[in-house]
Amino acid sequence: MDLLAHLEAYVAAVDEASFSRAAERLGIAQPLLSRRIKTLEEHFDGRLFDRSRRQVATTELGVLLLPHARDVLDRAQRLRRVARSARRSAVQAVGVPADCGPDALARVIRAGAEHGITCGVRELPPEERLAGLADASLAYALVRVPPEHAALRVPLGLASAPSDAPDGARPTPSADRSRTRRRAVHLEDLRPRRGSGARHGRPAAVPILTLMEDQLPDAEGRLLRAVARAGLPEGAVRPAGSVATALAETLAGQVTLLCTEPFARRHGARWAPLGDATLHRGYDLRAAHRGRGPAEVPHWLAALLAAAVGAVTTESTTAAALSADGDAPSRLAAHG
Template sequence: MDLLAHLDAYVATVDEASFSRAADRLGIAQPLLSRRIKTLEEHFGGLLFDRSRRQVTTTEFGVLLLPYAQDVLDRAERLRQVARSARRSAVRVVAVPPDCGPAALARVIRAGAEHGVSLGVRELDPEPRLAGLADGSLAYALVRVPPEDAPLRVPLGVGSAPAADAPRDAPGPGAAGAPPGPRPRAVHLEDLRPRRSRDAAGGRPAGGRPAALALLTTAEDQVPFAADRLARAVARAGLPEGLLRPAGPVATALAETLAGRVRLLCTEPFARRHGVVWAPLHDTSLHRGYAPRASHRQPGAGGVPRWLVSLLAAGVGAGTASPAAGPPPGTDEDAVTRLAARG
């Protein structure tokens, strides 16, 4: 028995002193209401209404039970209100890549409060972001997709150490706090091949070709489709085998990069925050693509709000692609990207 529905029928009939009016008030058929009253009477073991008169009247037994029935219904309604309030105030977790800046994440949380939504932000690698959307532990996430299919495109580039002769207190190009200047020249992977040095006297090669600096990739660029594209591009460029390798902890990779021992694939905002010299990859099919998605398993999440999409785009550096990184003028960028993606 649905006790609340049956108590509703009982209280409404007392209030209206009529089976038909009570049924109309509850939006149900009168025979259904009558069955509910009869079932309730059988459950409690006594008549609630005197049906022998022209007008329905409540029995003494019914009057005795009425305040308790009303109390149960009032408590149930308060419970529903608390549940609704809890759903509205529940923290909705947004998952973003680990290399977002703290200021950008703070703006996401603040904007959520301004829109009446409690947001929490978690920095996760690509696979946990997908898993969190699937199991409902995340409300929203930025999902890695090929750049040609992505609503948000983030230029990926090569980060390296500042020049040795750069003043220690002056940030290099692309470093945090650097004054606005010309955009860095786009990097072809072929440019990363080591060049023979020449002796100063005769201009002849001064020995064998030096070893190329390793190119490190973080977990964000180790998703299968991205790693495969990058590996094929490195092979086409004729770079030494083993030059491309996964980075360990990001802090360690960053320290090695600043020491000039390796190069790091990263975004421009990340490079700027950490004083790394940055130049975008010319091949746009190697850039990062993101799709903002909402979990279908979290009640009330719905689609990703537009205001949140714009903040997430700013957080990952979407829309900051250098013109130099694109295809030559007059070419179809999407066509070039698709061809490059196919190798």
């Protein structure tokens, strides 16, 4: 027996002094209301209404139980309000790559507040984002998938030192933008020419560093196979240590860094996209499964996270991101 539904039928019948009006008030059929009251009477082993009269009259037992029934219904209503408030105030953790721009992530948090959701952005490695969805410690997360099967594709390229900046000097933002875009680079173009910095009979090559986001087995395997096909020397690719050290070596011209265009632009590096699209990043935006209903990602969140990772997006996704945040120039810049 659904005790709350039966108590609601009982209290409504007392308030309305009519089974038909009580049923109308609750939005149910009168026979259903009558059955609920009869079931409740069987449960309490006593009659709640005197049906021998023309009008609905409450028995002594019905009068005695009425304040307790109201108290149960009031407590249940307060419990619903508390649960609703808790759902609204609970932090919805969002798992994102560690190389997203703080300004883009701040827009995600601000947009969440505008939609009545408290977003907590967590910058995590790919494996931890996937695990967070599985144990529901994350409400939403960007999950790495092969780029050919991804909903979001993020172009990767090689960041290098600005050619016209003095050592140790950071270029201005306008200079960054003017230098950032270049023609696509192919790994074959990176093969060292004979006589260029040769040492011990082997030509020198500028190493390619990879960030943690690209150190997944599938992504690493693709890159290493492409490097081998391009004829680059063994050891041409190696994982970066700390991000700060990798950036320092990149800006000093000692290495190139595999990264996204927004990441290179934020740190004043020159950037050229990789011509091989199979080496780019691929993401799906997923929600943790909670309850029986399908897990869905809000459209506004999908658009803003696509911008945060520098994904190649459709016109409709870009429009949604722009509508979620009025700063159109910054939003367009975030899309690259």
